[in-house]
Amino acid sequence: xxxxxxxxxxxxxxxxxxxxxxxxxxxxxxxxxxxxxxxxxxxxxxxxxxxxxxxxxxxxxxxxxxxxxxxxxxxxxxxxxxxxxxxxxxxxxxxxxxxxxxxxxxxxxxxxxxxxxxxxxxxxxxxxxxxxxxxxxxxxxxxxxxxxxxxxxxxxxxxxxxxxxxxxxxxxxxxxxxxxxxxxxxxxxxxxxxxxxxxxxxxxxxxxxxxxxxxxxxxxxxxxxxxxxxxxxxxxxxxxxxxxxxxxxxxxxxxxxxxxxxxxxxxxxxxxxxxxxxxxxxxxxxxxxxxxxxxxxxxxxxxxxxxxxxxxxxxxxxxxxxxxxxxxxxxxxxxxxxxxxxxxxxxxxxxxxxxxxxxxxxxxxxxxxxxxxxxxxxxxxxxxxxxxxxxxxxxxxxxxxxxxxxxxxxxxxxxxxxxxxxxxxxxxxxxxxxxxxxxxxxxxxxxxxxxxxxxxxxxxxxxxxxxxxxxxxxxxxxxxxxxxxxxxxxxxxxxxxxxxxxxxxxxxxxxxxxxxxxxxxxxxxxxxxxxxxxxxxxxxxxxxxxxxxxxxxxxxxxxxxxxxxxxxxxxxxxxxxxxxxxxxxxxxxxxxxxxxxxxxxxxxxxxxxxxxxxxxxxxxxxxxxxxxxxxxxxxxxxxxxxxxxxxxxxxxxxxxxxxxxxxxxxxxxxxxxxxxxxxxxxxxxxxxxxxxxxxxxxxxxxxx
Numbered sequence: 001x002x003x004x005x006x007x008x009x010x011x012x013x014x015x016x017x018x019x020x021x022x023x024x025x026x027x028x029x030x031x032x033x034x035x036x037x038x039x040x041x042x043x044x045x046x047x048x049x050x051x052x053x054x055x056x057x058x059x060x061x062x063x064x065x066x067x068x069x070x071x072x073x074x075x076x077x078x079x080x081x082x083x084x085x086x087x088x089x090x091x092x093x094x095x096x097x098x099x100x101x102x103x104x105x106x107x108x109x110x111x112x113x114x115x116x117x118x119x120x121x122x123x124x125x126x127x128x129x130x131x132x133x134x135x136x137x138x139x140x141x142x143x144x145x146x147x148x149x150x151x152x153x154x155x156x157x158x159x160x161x162x163x164x165x166x167x168x169x170x171x172x173x174x175x176x177x178x179x180x181x182x183x184x185x186x187x188x189x190x191x192x193x194x195x196x197x198x199x200x201x202x203x204x205x206x207x208x209x210x211x212x213x214x215x216x217x218x219x220x221x222x223x224x225x226x227x228x229x230x231x232x233x234x235x236x237x238x239x240x241x242x243x244x245x246x247x248x249x250x251x252x253x254x255x256x257x258x259x260x261x262x263x264x265x266x267x268x269x270x271x272x273x274x275x276x277x278x279x280x281x282x283x284x285x286x287x288x289x290x291x292x293x294x295x296x297x298x299x300x301x302x303x304x305x306x307x308x309x310x311x312x313x314x315x316x317x318x319x320x321x322x323x324x325x326x327x328x329x330x331x332x333x334x335x336x337x338x339x340x341x342x343x344x345x346x347x348x349x350x351x352x353x354x355x356x357x358x359x360x361x362x363x364x365x366x367x368x369x370x371x372x373x374x375x376x377x378x379x380x381x382x383x384x385x386x387x388x389x390x391x392x393x394x395x396x397x398x399x400x401x402x403x404x405x406x407x408x409x410x411x412x413x414x415x416x417x418x419x420x421x422x423x424x425x426x427x428x429x430x431x432x433x434x435x436x437x438x439x440x441x442x443x444x445x446x447x448x449x450x451x452x453x454x455x456x457x458x459x460x461x462x463x464x465x466x467x468x469x470x471x472x473x474x475x476x477x478x479x480x481x482x483x484x485x486x487x488x489x490x491x492x493x494x495x496x497x498x499x500x501x502x503x504x505x506x507x508x509x510x511x512x513x514x515x516x517x518x519x520x521x522x523x524x525x526x527x528x529x530x531x532x533x534x535x536x537x538x539x540x541x542x543x544x545x546x547x548x549x550x551x552x553x554x555x556x557x558x559x560x561x562x563x564x565x566x567x568x569x570x571x572x573x574x575x576x577x578x579x580x581x582x583x584x585x586x587x588x589x590x591x592x593x594x595x596x597x598x599x600x601x602x603x604x605x606x607x608x609x610x611x612x613x614x615x616x617x618x619x620x621x622x623x624x625x626x627x628x629x630x631x632x633x634x635x636x637x638x639x640x641x642x643x644x645x646x647x648x649x650x651x652x653x654x655x656x657x658x659x660x661x662x663x664x665x666x667x668x669x670x671x672x673x674x675x676x677x678x679x680x681x682x683x684x685x686x687x688x689x690x691x692x693x694x695x696x697x698x699x700x701x702x703x704x
Contacts, residue, residue, distance in 0.1 A: 003048065006057045015048075015056070017041055020065060027081040030417060032424055035077065044068045083557055087150055129159035136161040144439050151553035153436055154408040154546050155443070156488075160212035162446050165476075165483060167213030167386050167402040168458060170203055173223035174399075180461045182206045192234060193303075196227035197266035201273040203463075204286045204324075208279040210458045211402075214287030214673075216327075216382035218399050221292045221307070225300035232259050232299075263302055267310040274323045275315060287673065288324035289382035293349065294334055294364065295342060304345055308359070312352045318646025320639055320667045322674045325383030326359035327632075330625050331373070336365075350621065351614035353635055355648070357669060360603070360634040363625040368596050372397065381632055383672040384542055385601035392535055393466075393481045400465040403600055404480055405443050407436045408488035408541040410550045411517075412570055415498030416558050422513075425499060429517070433487065433524045437536075440485045444534070448477040485534060486600035487525055488541030490550060491570035492517065493577045497563040504590060505576035515593055518574060522597045537600035540573035542671030547572065548683020568686035572671070575604070579690040584620055587694050592630035603632045603672060609693040610650060612637060636691070639667040639674075 003015035021041050028035040047064045048056060062085055069078035136158055137145045147153040155161060176196060179188045180203070190196040200217060207215045217223065235258050243251055279286045292308075295301040308326075315321055328349040335342040349359050362381055363369065369379045372389050377397040381387050388401045409432050418425035452459045453472035459479060462468065466478035493503040495517070496510040504514040518538065525536040543550075547569040560566045571577050574594040576587055584606055595602040606620055617635050624630050640649045642656035643663040655662050666677035668688050677688075 004055045005061065006055055008058055012055070017045065020044055020061070023065065023081065023084075024069075024077070027077050027084060030080050030084075031076055032419075032421070033077065035074075040068060040072065040074070043072065084150075087553075087557065132161075132163070133158045140442060144435075144442060147435055147439065151410055151550055152413065152432065153410065153439060154550070155439060156406045156408065157212040161405075161443060164211050164450070164455060165213075165402065165404045165447065165480070166211065166406070167382065167384060168207055168211060168215050168463060169218040169380055169382070169386075169388065169398040169401055170207060170215055170463060171223075171399040172200055172203060172217045172220065173226075175203060175461075175463065176223070176227075178462070180457075180463075182457060190227055191230050193224065193227045193231045193263055193266045194269065196224050197270050198273070200224065201270055201277060201286075204274065204288045205277055205279045206457045207463060208286045208288075210455045213386070213402070214289060214325075214382050214384045216289035216291060216380060216386075218291055218380045219378060220290040221300040221304040222294075222296050224303045225295070225297050228259070228263060228299035228302055231262055235259055235262075260302070260306070263306045264310055267303070267307040268313070270307070270324075271310050271313075271321050272315065275321050285323055287383065289327060290324045291327045291329060291362075291378075291380040291382075292359075293327075293329040293342075293345060293362075294331055294378060295345070301342060301345060304342075305348060308345070308348050308352050311358065312356060314356070314646070317643070318641060318648075319643070319665070320356060320641060320674065321358075322667075322676070325673055327362050327381055328359040329362045329364050329378070329380075330621065331364040332626075334364075336622065336625060347614070347618065350617040353617050354612050354614045357635065357637065357639055357667070357674060360632065360672075361621045361625075363629075363631050363633075365625055366595065366629050366631040368599070368629075369631060381601065381603075385540065385603045385632065385672050387599060387601045387632075388484055388537075390529075390535065390537075390599065391482060392529055392533060395465065400463060400482075402483055403486045403537070403539070404447070404483040405440065406486035406488045406539050406541065406600070407439045407443075408490055408539070408543065408546060409433070409436055409521075410491070410554070411489045412491040412494040412498060412550070412564055413554055415495035416554065416561065416564065418499060420499060422499065426520070429520065430524075433521065436487045437524075437528055440487070441532075444480060444485065448475055448480055450476050452476060481534060483535065484537045484600060486537050486539035487521060488539035488573070488600070489518070489521060490541050490543045490546060490573060492574045493571040494564045498561065503563075503577060503580070504574075505580050505582050505586070511590060514574065515597075518594055518597045522599065525599075538598050539600035540594065540598040540602040542601075543570070543572055545683065547687065551683065567690070569683035572687075573602075574598070578607070578687055579692055581692055582694055584694045585623065588624045588628050588630055588633075592624075592628040595631040596629060603634060604630060605634050605636045605669070607636045607691050607693050608695075610637065611639075611648065634669060634672075636669050638688075640664055641667075 004012045005015050006012055021037050024040050025037050044065055047068060066078050066082060069081065148155050176189055179186055182202065187199060190199055204215050235255055239255065274288050275285060277285060292304045295304055311321060311326065330336050330346060334340055335346040337343060353359055364373050372379050379389055380398040386403050388398045389396055414425055414428045414432060417428055451472065452470045452474050455476060458464050459467045459476055460472065464479045465482040492514050496503045496514055500510050500513060502510045504511040522538040525538050528536040551565060551568060551570050555565045558565060574591060576582055576590060587606065591604040612635060620635060624633055638651050641647060642649060642659060642661050643665050644661035645656060645659040647656055647658040649656060649664055667674055668677055
């Protein structure tokens with residue numbers, strides 16, 4: 001007898017037993033059970049027949065599946081199936097509530113992105129974002145959509161899945177040399193430092209309008225150095241008559257002072273512009289990063305110094321600049337040692353970081369960075385931790401390249417499902433890695449149909465490697481082949497607790513297993529690079545909104561598991577849990593090896609109490625880079641200032657001791673960038689609350 005199944009939207013379709021088999025097989029697989037699926041399916045079909053249904057609803061079939069599993073003594077499989085059914089129902093409800101979501105956004109934007117505001121443009125962008133997310137889920141293969149919906153994988157920036165790529169390291173010097181067009185006319189090569197500074201901001205803003213991630217100036221101080229020379233020549237020409245009446249040394253000092261003033265004005269303009277100019281339809285200021293600290297000339301050193309000093313001043317009332325994120329690159333022989341020529345810049349960088357939480361620091365002496373440095377390639381990163389160097393399809397290095405898109409694995413879920421069985425865990429991880437690869441290959445197949453005219457600035461103006469010689473109607477496929485596809489992970493600490501009862505900060509056993517897990521992901525991406533002839537990499541996912549999203553989904557499915565799902569967030573990538581007391585040195589030594597494995601991006605945070613001294617920051621950074629292979633670190637503390645008078649204020653103080661104002665602004669670092677406290681999502685707010693300082697009061701093997 002033929003049965004017709006009535007779907008939830010009222011449509012009729014022919015009954016198919018394979019769908020029942022697949023549902024039962026999936027539930028048994030979650031429990032690692034070997035089951036005679038055909039027998040169970042036959043029993044379900046008997047119940048359908050006995051019910052005398054000619055037409056049967058999906059819900060009725062699912063009820064009969066649960067009844068059959070119960071009758072066959074397969075209670076555990078029934079529970080797993082029921083939980084899956086509930087989760088699918090929840091997801092369908094979410095889809096049907098899209099209009100409610102739009103209504104809610106109209107009231108206030110969400111906190112998936114801690115630097116998006118609440119104005120008209122922000123709300124309009126979020127409404128469009130939510131709509132396109134569901135469009136992309138509904139049009140991709142169903143099994144891939146389910147992986148994202150159920151929280152097995154996360155496709156970052158799903159709203160941009162079919163529209164654009166992630167992030168870009170800008171070769172600023174090359175763009176200045178060739179000039180560029182933002183849509184209404186050609187911008188010629190600048191002739192003075194002020195113009196170059198303004199154009200550096202326009203490059204970031206215009207790039208961000210074409211992409212969903214952040215952008216960086218890959219070699220900012222060196223790229224702006226030539227325009228110091230042009231400005232010096234301009235000043236010399238203007239004041240040449242004074243040479244006849246002034247002592248040579250006095251004249252030189254006079255010219256240098258004039259030049260320095262103009263460089264400082266230009267750098268101040270960058271700080272102000274990047275905290276006021278908006279991108280993406282006015283919803284946010286550009287997610288910008290500057291890489292500095294390895295000057296090739298004295299003029300580059302002048303740019304580096306002036307920029308740090310102007311950033312240190314803050315904004316008009318001493319407010320904290322949120323952008324740009326500053327990466328100060330540290331190198332022995334250049335700036336790390338007291339005898340190095342640019343040590344004074346390193347000292348200045350640590351002083352600025354002590355009051356502004358920026359710059360962050362990058363270790364060029366880490367062996368994987370040194371590998372490129374010795375080939376004449378200067379590694380770079382950005383606040384979202386994007387790191388790009390290897391390239392199977394073209395020139396190596398970060399310039400004109402970025403991560404095309406990442407997919408992140410819910411690692412703690414695999415630890416829970418493995419139920420302390422390591423063989424099962426490795427099997428589950430391999431399965432999830434292949435699914436992540438499939439998701440990114442699908443995204444690649446979608447994105448390569450985009451044309452250069454769809455990314456008119458970054459592709460059309462030649463900012464992206466692979467865009468050479470392309471016309472507006474050409475595919476961006478050559479660009480995608482020079483970018484990277486990243487497989488990320490979140491919650492290594494919770495995964496280890498689920499597997500062995502401790503995390504990598506607590507035991508050698510967990511630590512070694514943690515290294516094996518992340519290296520396994522890296523090995524997979526390395527092999528996939530060779531297999532596909534595309535660039536693949538392992539990503540220490542920042543996980544801003546995702547830290548809470550995965551956790552909520554797993555709490556719903558598995559309940560509260562001590563040390564695993566009993567908080568409001570999963571721990572960022574490979575980090576030691578923020579509430580675990582560990583010394584600065586132990587944290588550096590434990591987390592350092594992960595940086596080499598995570599070749600799509602990585603960062604470690606050192607949390608300190610109060611406002612650290614410049615000497616403390618210098619000691620931390622010097623120790624890390626002289627005694628470990630760690631690459632990228634940031635020194636975190638809770639920065640607070642009075643919005644009325646700008647005075648810096650300690651934690652716990654409610655009123656400004658200077659002017660009495662209660663209008664106090666808190667700033668914290670979240671996933672690489674600084675952010676206003678009130679813009680944190682719920683998961684990251686809980687994480688910030690739990691953070692404890694890393695100091696030297698806990699046991700460690702090393703000394704600063």
